[in-house]
Amino acid sequence: MNLTLKIWRQKGANDKGKIVDYPITEVSPDMSFLEMLDVLNQELIEKGEEPVAFDHDCREGICGSCSMFVNGQAHGPDSMVTVCQLHMRSFKDGDTIFIEPWRATAFPVIKDLIVDRSAFDRIQQAGGFISVNTSGNTQDANAIPIDKHDADTAFDAATCIGCGACVASCKNSSAMLFVSAKVSQFALLPQGKVEATDRVLNMVKQMDDEGFGNCTNTGACEVECPKGISLENIARMNREYLSASLKG
Amino acid sequence: MALDSKIPQGPIADKWTNHKNKINLVNPANKRLIDVIIVGTGLAGGSAAATLAELGYNVKAFCFQDSPRRAHSIAAQGGINAAKNYQGDGDSTYRLFYDTVKGGDYRSRESNVHRLAEVSTNIIDQCVAQGVPFARDYGGLLDNRSFGGVLVSRTFYAKGQTGQQLLLGAYSAMNRQIGRGKIKMHTRHEMLDVVIVDGKARGIIARNLVTGEIERHSAHAVVLGTGGYGNAFYLSTYAMGSNVTAAWKAHKRGAYFANPCYTQIHPTCIPVSGDHQSKLTLMSESLRNDGRIWVPKHKKDVEAIRDGSLKPTQLAEDDRDYYLERRYPAFGNLVPRDVASRAAKERCDAGYGVNKTGEAVYLDFASAFMRYGKEQAHVKGLDEDDAILIRKLGQEIVKNKYGNLFQMYEKIVDQNPYETPMMIYPAVHYTMGGIWVDYNLMTTVPGLYAIGEANFSDHGANRLGASALMQGLADGYFVLPYTIGDYLADDIRTGPISIDSKEFDEAEKSATEIIDKLVNNNGTHSVDYFHKKLGKIMWNKCGMARNEKDLKEAITEIAELREEFWKDVKIPGEANEYNEELAKAGRVADFLELGELFAKDALVREESAGGHFRDEYQTPEGEAMRRKEFQFVSAWEFKGEPKDAVLHKEDLVYENIEVKERSYK
Numbered sequence: 001m002n003l004t005l006k007i008w009r010q011k012g013a014n015d016k017g018k019i020v021d022y023p024i025t026e027v028s029p030d031m032s033f034l035e036m037l038d039v040l041n042q043e044l045i046e047k048g049e050e051p052v053a054f055d056h057d058c059r060e061g062i063c064g065s066c067s068m069f070v071n072g073q074a075h076g077p078d079s080m081v082t083v084c085q086l087h088m089r090s091f092k093d094g095d096t097i098f099i100e101p102w103r104a105t106a107f108p109v110i111k112d113l114i115v116d117r118s119a120f121d122r123i124q125q126a127g128g129f130i131s132v133n134t135s136g137n138t139q140d141a142n143a144i145p146i147d148k149h150d151a152d153t154a155f156d157a158a159t160c161i162g163c164g165a166c167v168a169s170c171k172n173s174s175a176m177l178f179v180s181a182k183v184s185q186f187a188l189l190p191q192g193k194v195e196a197t198d199r200v201l202n203m204v205k206q207m208d209d210e211g212f213g214n215c216t217n218t219g220a221c222e223v224e225c226p227k228g229i230s231l232e233n234i235a236r237m238n239r240e241y242l243s244a245s246l247k248g
Numbered sequence: 249m250a251l252d253s254k255i256p257q258g259p260i261a262d263k264w265t266n267h268k269n270k271i272n273l274v275n276p277a278n279k280r281l282i283d284v285i286i287v288g289t290g291l292a293g294g295s296a297a298a299t300l301a302e303l304g305y306n307v308k309a310f311c312f313q314d315s316p317r318r319a320h321s322i323a324a325q326g327g328i329n330a331a332k333n334y335q336g337d338g339d340s341t342y343r344l345f346y347d348t349v350k351g352g353d354y355r356s357r358e359s360n361v362h363r364l365a366e367v368s369t370n371i372i373d374q375c376v377a378q379g380v381p382f383a384r385d386y387g388g389l390l391d392n393r394s395f396g397g398v399l400v401s402r403t404f405y406a407k408g409q410t411g412q413q414l415l416l417g418a419y420s421a422m423n424r425q426i427g428r429g430k431i432k433m434h435t436r437h438e439m440l441d442v443v444i445v446d447g448k449a450r451g452i453i454a455r456n457l458v459t460g461e462i463e464r465h466s467a468h469a470v471v472l473g474t475g476g477y478g479n480a481f482y483l484s485t486y487a488m489g490s491n492v493t494a495a496w497k498a499h500k501r502g503a504y505f506a507n508p509c510y511t512q513i514h515p516t517c518i519p520v521s522g523d524h525q526s527k528l529t530l531m532s533e534s535l536r537n538d539g540r541i542w543v544p545k546h547k548k549d550v551e552a553i554r555d556g557s558l559k560p561t562q563l564a565e566d567d568r569d570y571y572l573e574r575r576y577p578a579f580g581n582l583v584p585r586d587v588a589s590r591a592a593k594e595r596c597d598a599g600y601g602v603n604k605t606g607e608a609v610y611l612d613f614a615s616a617f618m619r620y621g622k623e624q625a626h627v628k629g630l631d632e633d634d635a636i637l638i639r640k641l642g643q644e645i646v647k648n649k650y651g652n653l654f655q656m657y658e659k660i661v662d663q664n665p666y667e668t669p670m671m672i673y674p675a676v677h678y679t680m681g682g683i684w685v686d687y688n689l690m691t692t693v694p695g696l697y698a699i700g701e702a703n704f705s706d707h708g709a710n711r712l713g714a715s716a717l718m719q720g721l722a723d724g725y726f727v728l729p730y731t732i733g734d735y736l737a738d739d740i741r742t743g744p745i746s747i748d749s750k751e752f753d754e755a756e757k758s759a760t761e762i763i764d765k766l767v768n769n770n771g772t773h774s775v776d777y778f779h780k781k782l783g784k785i786m787w788n789k790c791g792m793a794r795n796e797k798d799l800k801e802a803i804t805e806i807a808e809l810r811e812e813f814w815k816d817v818k819i820p821g822e823a824n825e826y827n828e829e830l831a832k833a834g835r836v837a838d839f840l841e842l843g844e845l846f847a848k849d850a851l852v853r854e855e856s857a858g859g860h861f862r863d864e865y866q867t868p869e870g871e872a873m874r875r876k877e878f879q880f881v882s883a884w885e886f887k888g889e890p891k892d893a894v895l896h897k898e899d900l901v902y903e904n905i906e907v908k909e910r911s912y913k
Contacts, residue, residue: 012825030521032660038526038776045774050820057487061656061761062412063318078659085659086495102413110458111826118435120317125427132377134299134725136367140378142334145388155406158413162317185379192379194360211450226841 001027001093005040007052010101010109015110019098029089033076034066035061036088037099054113060224061085064161067168068113069100075206082163082226102168106175106211113118117164119210120178126180127199128205132193141161154188157181159227166221166229172213179207180237181229187240189239197244204241249900251504251883254686255359260904263342264363267687268730272737279304280481281865282736283467283745285452287439287494289316289422291415291717292700293473294726298421301430303729305736309422309467310433310454312438312831314490317419320475320487321720324411325532325653326600327393327403328717330368335392336626339400342394351397352680352708353858353874354511354907356898357881359687360705362488367726368718370590372404374725378417380802382406386870394537395713397584403714408532408653414717418724437463438831439494440759442470442696445751449696453752453759454476455489457831460824462760464752466745468736471728472498473720476679477510480839480846481791483781484676485517485530491835492842495683495702503691504883504896507681507843509850512859513792515541515588515676518660519608528675529660531611533713534654536581538616539670541588543600543609545569553602560610560669561601562632569740571595579912586710586872587912589674593792594720594870596673600681603671612669616738674792680707680859681849688731689723692883695735699723704881709858714745764832767823771816775832776814781844782836790843794850795863802847807891810840844890849882852895872910879907 002025004163010017025038031039034056038194041051048060057065061082068083070076076086099113107115158181166177183200192199215234222231274282282305289311295652297309311319335338344365349356369811372390376382382404383391392401408414436457441465443451477492478484478708499505516531544550545567552558556747571591573580583591592609599605618635621642625632643666647654657665663696683691683698685705690697700720707715716804746752789802813836856865856872865873881898 011503028522028524031524032526035524036525039524040776042776045818045820048818049830053826057313057318058323058487059488060323060485060529062323062409063320063487064315065313065318080655081690085656087662089662114826117314121317121423121426121433121435124420125423129424130377130379131424132374132421133302134295134374134421134729136370136374136726138370138373138377141332141372141382142389146384147388148384150388151381151384154379155371155383156407158381158416159409161314161412168464171263185381189379189381191377193880195469 001029001088001091001095003027004096004189005016005079006098007095009052009112011111013110027088029087031088032059032084033070033086033088034084050112053111053245056084059084061154062161064163066097067102067115067165068161069102069168071098074102075168075226080226080228082161102164104167104173104212106173107164107167117162119212120162120164120175122210123175123179123203123206124182128174128200130186131195146189150188157184157188157229159240161227163226165226167178167212169220169224170213171218171220172216173214174215175207176215176234176237177229177231180233183237183240189235196240197247200237200244237240251684252338252686253357253898254688255357256687257905260358260362263359264366269523271730271734272862274733274737274740276304278740280306280307281743282739283306283308283470284471284732285465286310286466286471286473287452287704288319288473288475288699290319290321290473290475291418291720292702292724294319294415294422294500295300296416296471296699297431297592297727298418298425299725299729300732302718307425307431308467309436310434310437310439312436312457314435316422316433316435317416319415320490321415321717322412323487324717325408325530326395326534327405327410327714328371328414329395329402329714330372330404330718332348332369332372332670333363333401334390335401337400338896339402339440343400344368344402347398347800348706348712349708349905350910351710351712353872353910354708354879355857355900357705358902358904363727364706364719364722370726371718375417376413378421379419380406380413381790382413387861393534394582396533396582396588397579397712403534404913405534408534411717411837414721415681418721439753440834441497443751443755444501445745445749448694450745451747451752453755455759458826460822460827462756462876464756466747468739469697469732471556471697471732472702473699473724474702476682477842478676478679480782480843481786482779483520483525483528483787485514487529488527491838493835493838495698496842497836498570498683498691498693498696500888501693502694503698504684504692504885505845505899506684506881506883507849508846508884509790509853509860510680510709512585512678512680513674514585515592515674516611516672517605517675517677519671520605529656530675530677531657531670531672532650533585535611535650535653535872536888538649539581539611539613540570540615540912541572541581541609541611542568542570543595547599550600550602554604582881583912584712589792590716590861591670592674607673608671609673610669611672613646613665614669618881620645665850667860678711680709680711684881689728690731690735697728697730697732709860744840762834762837763823763830766817767816767819767830767874769819771818773816773818775817775819775829775836778809778817779839780838781809782840785809786843786846790850791846793861793863793903796851799847803844803851803891804838806844806847808846813840815835830882845884845893848890848893849884853878
């Protein structure tokens with residue numbers, strides 16, 4: 001396949017960026033999207049130009065590093081995949097493909113397609129944990145049976161990879177899906193209930209401080225989430241937040 | 249220097265307890281005066297960072313990713329072993345210890361493995377307390393499954409994302425300490441050297457990958473949890489950024505490197521599709537609980553499948569060769585990884601590979617669909633003779649167990665594994681070798697520790713499935729936090745370590761020189777060009793089967809390639825900015841040295857053991873032939889060039905397990 005790539009290039013955080021056109025030829029449909037970018041970058045290096053910078057690491061859809069808007073969609077046209085799992089068979093010969101970084105105030109651009117997502121880490125640091133020290137004396141893992149339905153729902157929420165597609169897809173740049181996934185995981189487990197009140201209040205406060213927008217229940221986040229994190233988590237977090245606020 | 253493994257005295261079951269009772273402790277007020285650097289934030293580094301911070305030490309943690317949560321432990325799929333015996337199927341600490349030593353082909357240290365088995369149960373308790381959502385049964389209790397090389401169900405799991413859930417557990421424990429200010433987290437930083445002051449590890453040189461700045465960081469001890477070096481093969485199941493640089497730089501500063509040739513080639517990975525390929529994807533070993541591995545019995549069927557005129561589902565049962573079940577009836581499809589990989593290679597080399605390249609075998613779930621479906625039909629009172637219904641019910645069960653893996657396969661290969669068997673082939677997955685450590689996990693450099701995959705100690709010549717997660721968390725949560733205190737007890741009056749010393753000057757200068765040389769080289773080829781070439785040499789000559797001739801060629805070719813790399817590599821951009829090519833170049837430069845030592849180690853080891861298979865040393869049935877005179881750990885001392893490395897031997901003594909032929913028949 002022969003394609004035209006229109007890629008956001010931005011030298012650094014304080015530089016002005018722009019879309020640059022790159023033609024690319026002989027793309028195999030079996031390539032992953034990032035392997036196609038590898039080919040482009042090899043060509044650029046051989047020509048003495050700077051390669052396109054993008055975050056990537058595991059290339060199997062689990063680390064959450066890769067983060068790009070492809071033709072206006074987070075992680076590109078396929079559903080339930082990260083961009084590293086997107087394959088070129090999803091495109092046709094002659095296509096023009098726009099590639100841009102996540103766009104959100106809380107995710108400033110570092111270079112080209114790379115953004116700073118450390119705001120997500122800081123939200124987790126505000127309360128995304130259960131306060132238990134490592135001792136070797138915690139009670140036996142089977143001491144508290146957990147309803148399978150609750151355990152499975154907690155797991156589903158916990159599969160969030162922290163990629164930020166939800167924020168990038170939201171017209172308000174809201175991080176509610178991300179935050180609610182963590183809040184839900186712990187709220188559904190008996191171990192997490194003890195400090196549920198402080199957790200939700202602290203995490204939501206940090207989320208607001210980071211400059212993420214509000215949720216207006218549009219649901220774009222759920223549609224674009226590569227792990228299928230459900231909007232129900234947002235509803236659960238709202239309930240947790242309300243009850244915590246009344247208590248607090 | 250003679251190797252002292254510092255194995256405590258006494259019966260094996262008491263060694264760890266006695267050791268813990270005798271070692272020095274640091275009083276809580278003094279812990280505040282002590283800094284510890286931890287490089288890497290995977291299961292080992294992350295759990296160690298959290299635990300040391302909980303204890304009161306000041307932790308400085310480093311990772312090259314943009315968040316500690318992205319370390320490649322996140323990609324581990326199948327599960328984590330623990331001798332809980334929740335299934336009542338005869339498991340025990342001894343059995344886990346025995347299985348691990350046997351699985352490692354009698355090339356691991358007994359005392360370390362026993363300790364690992366002892367603390368395994370604590371890990372599960374700890375993780376559940378942290379909110380790790382392991383799979384549960386309908387009674388609300390934890391579920392288990394089986395992995396290769398064992399006869400019990402001791403593997404705890406969270407669908408096909410166990411590594412993710414465990415790492416997020418350790419990450420959450422870290423976050424709690426980052427929030428308290430007890431861990432200072434440095435993301436997007438790469439360690440370039442370790443700084444030795446008066447013979448002790450006292451800090452590191454790191455590069456800020458965003459600004460390019462070279463930084464000095466000091467501490468009273470340095471811990472490497474930097475993972476394995478399988479990316480020397482270019483194509484592997486490792487993350488793109490996984491590298492040997494931290495471990496290799498430590499080696500060059502005096503840490504012995506042990507058993508570099510022990511590499512795990514995992515049997516069930518998605519086959520290579522073309523030259524553009526940047527990495528290989530694992531299909532969890534847990535799939536071998538329910539999937540059966542086969543190739544056609546007859547060459548004519550192989551040809552027909554390859555040219556597309558025959559579908560695998562059309563081939564009659566009698567015309568299929570379930571070669572693992574045929575060769576190893578006792579363990580069947582659940583033989584250990586080294587055995588399964590070699591068996592796949594044997595069939596493919598004999599011409600029975602089922603894809604166009606001839607390098608693939610089938611992993612087939614058809615009988616599992618029917619088995620589970622019948623059970624479901626019975627439970628639900630439905631027609632047990634309705635094959636279509638049963639298949640559908642069975643597929644639902646399999647989807648619940650491995651849904652994400654099936655989805656991943658379909659995305660990559662564009663075939664539906666519910667309808668046609670998966671195609672798989674072995675790929676580089678893990679390195680059992682690593683930095684030599686004593687019982688306390690300290691390297692040959694005082695104050696420098698190595699934990700998790702970065703060290704060599706627990707898996708011998710072959711790691712059993714679901715044991716990497718166990719070892720990473722054992723080292724980080726339950727071993728290092730004790731043993732490091734014994735060393736740091738002498739440092740309570742040392743005070744902060746200054747970064748203004750001639751040792752820091754020298755280490756920074758050495759790191760800067762390498763960067764300047766790379767960035768100003770103006771060669772003609774990219775880093776990947778050299779990395780791919782190295783990978784081909786490694787795979788073809790140091791891969792699943794090795795021999796003297798190939799290994800000698802590999803040593804020469806890698807040395808030549810290294811020379812060519814330094815002459816001709818081309819790095820665009822500058823040193824003082826985000827420059828991924830520059831970071832990659834530094835890593836590949838180190839792989840080019842490690843690769844040569846790897847081949848040298850494989851050449852010296854004139855036996856076959858676990859993942860190290862020498863053509864010259866095999867039984868008449870083609871199984872690995874161990875040799876008693878090689879019952880030692882090879883620990884290599886750096887002497888300027890890989891070819892000049894000096895071999896030190898740690899003899900392995902087995903007092904609690906009888907060393908015998910490792911049979912899975």
